[in-house]
Amino acid sequence: MAEGIAFPGTIDVDYRQPISIGSVTLRTAFATGQGVKQLDVQTWNGSSWVTQIAGQQPAWSGNTATVEQRTINLPQRVTTERLRLTVRDAHLQWGNFAVYEIQAS
Secondary structure, eight states: OOTTOOSSEEEEEEEEEEEEEEEEEEEESSHHHHSEEEEEEEEEOSSSEEEEEEEEOOOOOOOSSSOEEEEEEEEEEEEEEEEEEEEEEEOOTTSOOOOOEEEEO
8 A cells, every 4th residue: 555545535525505416426537547446425414424325436447648537326316515435445556546526416
């Protein structure tokens, strides 16, 4: 494992107002070198984090500057103000992982 990287780690997004989420799309380049390998998607219910889907493994295919995207569909739509990605593992070819964009829709 790369020095300084510990799993799991979280990425939180605060929308500051309720939104309806049915899927989460991740975008990154050099994906098989630095993309997320395994994650859980959680939403905030006002008092605690609720796991909507666990153990997702995005199937990245490239290791170039071309930005790839992978969409994770939730079992059902959820209305929430906050989204959390719990990163359980990632490609660490250069000692880091990267997520260029997170889109909830």
